[in-house]
Amino acid sequence: MKLYFSVASPYSRLMRIIIRQFNIAVDELEINPFDNDSDFLQVNPLAKVPCLVLPNQQALFDSEVIARYLDQEFAHSRLFTAEPYWSQQQFFALLKGCLDIAVQLRQEQMRAELGVESLFFKQRFEQAILRSMPVIEAKLSTFESLMPASKMLLVCLLEYLDFRHQQLNWRQLAPNCCKWLHQHNGDSCYIETQPSSH
Ligand SMILES: N[C@@H](CCC(=O)N[C@@H](CS)C(=O)NCC(=O)O)C(=O)O
Known part of the structure; x- marks a missing residue:
């Protein structure tokens, strides 16, 4: 998997924290979303980071969708579970x-x-x-x-x-x-x- 991120972005940071906490194998690709890099725009027409590209090339955004995906696949669905x-x-x-x-x-x-x-x-x-x-x-x-x-x-x-x-x-x-x-x-x-x- 590949994560487009920027170090200033707090949404990207949430992804990178989850990736580290659960040792998820992800290539992190640092970009500036305002550069409008063409590869990046192909995967996220909104031109916002973070964006996760899955091995089958499917792109996931925004941060909450990515977080819920990583949670389900790698964190035993514990990240978004608590009472009440x-x-x-x-x-x-x-x-x-x-x-x-x-x-x-x-x-x-x-x-x-x-x-x-x-x-x-x-x-x-x-x-x-x-x-x-x-x-x-x-x-x-x-x-x-x-x-x-x-x-x-x-x-x-x-x-x-x-x-x-x-x-x-x-x-x-x-x-x-x-x-x-x-x-x-x-x-x-x-x-x-x-x-x-x-
Ligand atoms: N709702 C999005 C917001 C993402 C977002 O706004 N990212 C900012 C960086 S913090 C960005 O890429 N901005 C570029 C732009 O607004 O064109 C998410 O949760 O992922």
């Missing part, structure tokens, strides 16, 4: 939604570099993240144990906020998430996949 079931699924959706907005906010930074930033959307995205952090903090404490996929995604989210949006100072709004992060981001699969912008 719907609360755990909802929490995953909350984290993913917050990450989507953090990535949109990053795109506003890129637009600012092009001189076409929208203050309205920048503030809207920032406010959504700032509203979500205390909700994530409160919900986190309600689970006896967190669904494994959510644990991985929460590390990806919090460290992406540190990487791209330090000005938001999420630790002030979610001090228990900060403690939680220190207890959960030390494994090699997290350290090896930390975001960078090289």
Whole structure:
């Protein structure tokens, strides 16, 4: 299998954490999705990473589809299983939604570099993240144990906020998430996949 990824992408990071945690044989191919490489566009017309290409050449995207595929094939379907079931699924959706907005906010930074930033959307995205952090903090404490996929995604989210949006100072709004992060981001699969912008 082949994974198209970028080191700055938090969605790609989730894939790379799963791949490491379960020792899945995957060739990781680093790309910049904005380069519009023709081989990449052939497998994912959306031009977004991550994208997994299976041995039969079938391409899988987006990150949640790939994660659920890897879970079923290589992780005994444990990654998305925890009780209470719907609360755990909802929490995953909350984290993913917050990450989507953090990535949109990053795109506003890129637009600012092009001189076409929208203050309205920048503030809207920032406010959504700032509203979500205390909700994530409160919900986190309600689970006896967190669904494994959510644990991985929460590390990806919090460290992406540190990487791209330090000005938001999420630790002030979610001090228990900060403690939680220190207890959960030390494994090699997290350290090896930390975001960078090289
Ligand atoms: N919903 C997609 C989002 C993927 C995504 O937005 N990836 C970003 C990098 S973090 C990307 O490839 N952006 C390129 C673009 O927007 O053209 C997923 O979960 O995989």
